[in-house]
Amino acid sequence: MTEALKAPARGFERAEFEQRTAKLQQRMAQQDLDVLFLTTEPEFRYFSGFKSQFWESPTRPWFLVVPAQGLPVAVVPEIGVAGFEQTWIEDVRSWPSPRPEDDGISLLAEALTEFSRDHRRVGAMLGPETHLRMPAANFAQLEQMLGSRELVDISTLIRDLRSVKSAAEIEKIRFACEVTAAGFDYLLEHLRAGMTERQACKAMHLEMLRLGADACPYLISASGQGGYDNIIMGPTDRTLGDGDLLIIDTGANFDGYFSDFDRNYGFGRVDDEAKRAYEAVYQSTEAGLQAATPGRTTGDVWQAMWSVLEQAGALGNDVGRMGHGLGMQLTEWPSHVPGGDVLLQPGMVLTLEPGMSFAPGRMMVHEENILVTEDGCEMLHKRAWETLPIIG
Incomplete structure (x- = not known):
């Protein structure tokens, strides 16, 4: 433990x-x-x-x-x-x-x-x-x-x-992020086919509290055969089984400061199309990490991520943005949007959240939390798995 x-x-x-x-x-x-x-x-x-x-x-x-x-x-x-x-x-x-x-x-x-x-x-x-x-x-x-x-x-x-955080603020956000990352790792070890979305989320919720989060007021999930099409409503009592894809998006809070990122899990025989979509959003995040440097704009970050998704065959992005500010609120200004003109500054804490519709009614979304530094950016927690983890 x-x-x-x-x-x-x-x-x-x-x-x-x-x-x-x-x-x-x-x-x-x-x-x-x-x-x-x-x-x-x-x-x-x-x-x-x-x-x-x-x-x-x-x-x-x-x-x-x-x-x-x-x-x-x-x-x-x-x-x-x-x-x-x-x-x-x-x-x-x-x-x-x-x-x-x-x-x-x-x-x-x-x-x-x-x-x-x-x-x-x-x-x-x-x-x-x-x-x-x-x-x-x-x-x-x-x-x-x-x-x-x-x-x-x-x-x-x-x-x-x-939007520009102090060193003390950053440490609170970093801790909330580390607790959340550890919660996702815990779930990877304990997630099983036959569990419901609600049971999976509750197990992770309790672990984050045990690890030091004050609260987890935001914890949602969605699942479906080879994908999902609604990521803001769950968790539900739907049972997870062969071919399912599960996303959990959560924000732990410590001393009034949030984390906000997600992880995806596959069950059994997940089709290749979903696996390729996972790899596409992972590489899109990598492009966002390279673009998120002082002097670049939120529009630059959006374009870097979207270019990867577009090349991978994305049908669209229905979320409206691909990341946002983070801190005392789960989502803060600014947003990564097409043509966004907000200049990135050292001390900004942001999410990178590329998402794509990779087939009709099927989505894949990925999210990480970063700190803009003097010469680039750094992750505030452990990076997601490079390939889709498969349960069972």
């Missing part, structure tokens, strides 16, 4: 939050932003250090206000005030939530008004791949309270900052 892996330290030093906030405030100054506010868990945690499972409850809103100068201010329900003693946040303003008639909106408006007297510009996450974690009526109320102040979309600003 593999021993639990050595985990990195939990949390971050105060200096980490000071540096994140300083970088944010430099960008705010460039855009004449007096203040901004954050409402979603990853962004709130990124700048405050406040980590709580209470975000799972939709009842109460939480707000973090970041002025152009000085420390962030938390505007939070009274039930959460004590938790900020463990953070670097000193100014915590609260109200007795839930209070539907005014669930923190007046308090938030007061804080934003206090800090927005120069340019009268207030930032909020209003762009793609994000949302405001507050009722639409409350946001309309906030707009009214802010009067003539301009609300500015800061989603590009925030995602740019978060």
